[in-house]
Amino acid sequence: QVQLVESGGGLVQPGGSLRLSCAASGSISSIYAMGWYRQCLGEQRDMVAHVGSDGIPGYGDFVKGRFTISRDNAKNMVYLQMNSLKPEDTAVYYCHAGTAHSSDGTKWYEDAWGQGTQVTVSP
Secondary structure, X not given: OEEEEEEOOEEEOOOOOXXXXXXXXXXXXXXXXXEEEEEOOOOOEEEEEEEEXXXXXXXXXXXXOOEEEEEEOOOOEEEEEEOXXXXXXXXXXXXXXXXXXXXXXXXXXXXXXXXXXXXXXXX
Protein backbone atom coordinates (compact mmCIF):
# COMPACT_ATOMS: atom_id res chain seq x y z
CA GLN A 1 0.00 0.00 0.00
CA VAL A 2 0.93 3.63 -0.48
CA GLN A 3 0.55 6.27 2.20
CA LEU A 4 0.33 9.95 1.30
CA VAL A 5 0.73 12.89 3.65
CA GLU A 6 -0.02 16.44 2.52
CA SER A 7 1.23 19.68 4.00
CA GLY A 8 1.32 23.36 3.14
CA GLY A 9 -2.33 24.37 3.23
CA GLY A 10 -3.57 27.42 5.03
CA LEU A 11 -5.17 30.83 4.75
CA VAL A 12 -4.02 33.19 2.02
CA GLN A 13 -5.33 36.43 0.59
CA PRO A 14 -6.62 36.64 -3.00
CA GLY A 15 -3.72 36.97 -5.40
CA GLY A 16 -1.39 35.18 -3.00
CA SER A 17 0.52 31.94 -3.34
CA LEU A 18 0.78 28.62 -1.54
CA ARG A 19 2.89 25.55 -2.10
CA LEU A 20 1.45 22.18 -1.22
CA SER A 21 3.67 19.18 -0.61
CA CYS A 22 2.87 15.49 -0.56
CA ALA A 23 5.14 12.78 0.78
CA ALA A 24 4.63 9.23 -0.39
CA SER A 25 5.70 6.14 1.49
CA GLY A 26 5.07 2.41 1.38
CA SER A 27 4.93 0.61 -1.96
CA ILE A 28 6.57 3.42 -3.90
CA SER A 29 7.47 1.22 -6.83
CA SER A 30 3.78 0.67 -7.57
CA ILE A 31 3.15 4.37 -8.21
CA TYR A 32 2.80 5.35 -11.87
CA ALA A 33 1.15 8.75 -11.48
CA MET A 34 0.72 11.38 -8.80
CA GLY A 35 -1.41 14.42 -8.61
CA TRP A 36 -3.72 16.74 -6.75
CA TYR A 37 -7.48 16.88 -6.51
CA ARG A 38 -9.67 19.32 -4.66
CA GLN A 39 -13.11 19.24 -3.19
CA CYS A 40 -15.13 22.31 -2.44
CA LEU A 41 -17.82 22.05 0.22
CA GLY A 42 -20.80 20.19 -1.15
CA GLU A 43 -19.21 19.52 -4.51
CA GLN A 44 -17.50 16.63 -6.22
CA ARG A 45 -13.77 16.06 -6.11
CA ASP A 46 -12.07 17.58 -9.16
CA MET A 47 -8.67 16.94 -10.68
CA VAL A 48 -6.33 19.91 -10.25
CA ALA A 49 -3.09 18.57 -11.67
CA HIS A 50 -1.37 15.28 -12.31
CA VAL A 51 1.92 13.99 -13.62
CA GLY A 52 2.64 10.52 -14.87
CA SER A 53 5.80 8.49 -15.00
CA ASP A 54 6.65 10.25 -18.26
CA GLY A 55 6.83 13.55 -16.37
CA ILE A 56 4.23 15.25 -18.56
CA PRO A 57 1.81 17.31 -16.44
CA GLY A 58 -1.88 17.80 -16.96
CA TYR A 59 -4.13 20.41 -15.39
CA GLY A 60 -7.76 21.08 -14.80
CA ASP A 61 -9.26 23.77 -17.01
CA PHE A 62 -9.77 26.13 -14.09
CA VAL A 63 -6.01 26.23 -13.37
CA LYS A 64 -5.30 28.34 -16.48
CA GLY A 65 -1.56 28.67 -15.96
CA ARG A 66 -1.78 29.60 -12.29
CA PHE A 67 -0.64 26.29 -10.77
CA THR A 68 2.42 24.16 -11.41
CA ILE A 69 2.84 20.54 -10.40
CA SER A 70 6.27 19.02 -9.91
CA ARG A 71 7.45 15.62 -8.85
CA ASP A 72 10.69 14.61 -7.16
CA ASN A 73 10.98 10.87 -7.60
CA ALA A 74 14.20 10.69 -5.58
CA LYS A 75 12.38 12.09 -2.54
CA ASN A 76 9.02 10.47 -3.29
CA MET A 77 7.41 13.90 -3.24
CA VAL A 78 4.95 15.80 -5.36
CA TYR A 79 4.35 19.53 -5.09
CA LEU A 80 1.71 21.97 -6.20
CA GLN A 81 2.74 25.58 -6.53
CA MET A 82 -0.38 27.74 -6.59
CA ASN A 83 -0.16 31.38 -7.64
CA SER A 84 -2.76 34.07 -8.22
CA LEU A 85 -5.14 32.32 -5.88
CA LYS A 86 -8.82 33.20 -5.99
CA PRO A 87 -11.57 32.77 -3.39
CA GLU A 88 -13.05 30.02 -5.58
CA ASP A 89 -9.86 28.01 -5.08
CA THR A 90 -10.94 27.50 -1.48
CA ALA A 91 -11.21 23.74 -0.97
CA VAL A 92 -9.69 20.71 0.64
CA TYR A 93 -6.80 19.60 -1.52
CA TYR A 94 -6.00 15.91 -1.71
CA CYS A 95 -2.84 14.21 -2.88
CA HIS A 96 -3.49 11.24 -5.14
CA ALA A 97 -1.36 8.39 -6.38
CA GLY A 98 -2.27 5.91 -9.05
CA THR A 99 -0.75 2.52 -8.35
CA ALA A 100 -0.34 -0.52 -10.56
CA HIS A 101 -0.16 -4.08 -9.31
CA SER A 102 0.28 -7.51 -10.76
CA SER A 103 0.08 -11.03 -9.47
CA ASP A 104 -0.04 -14.36 -11.27
CA GLY A 105 -0.43 -12.60 -14.59
CA THR A 106 -3.27 -10.41 -13.39
CA LYS A 107 -2.92 -6.62 -13.39
CA TRP A 108 -5.03 -4.15 -11.49
CA TYR A 109 -4.93 -0.51 -10.47
CA GLU A 110 -5.71 1.23 -7.22
CA ASP A 111 -5.99 4.77 -5.98
CA ALA A 112 -4.28 6.10 -2.88
CA TRP A 113 -5.39 9.32 -1.20
CA GLY A 114 -3.97 11.59 1.43
CA GLN A 115 -6.03 12.96 4.29
CA GLY A 116 -6.40 16.35 2.64
CA THR A 117 -5.20 19.83 3.48
CA GLN A 118 -7.45 22.88 3.69
CA VAL A 119 -6.73 25.86 1.46
CA THR A 120 -8.72 28.99 2.19
CA VAL A 121 -8.45 32.07 0.01
CA SER A 122 -10.03 35.05 1.70
CA PRO A 123 -9.29 38.75 2.32
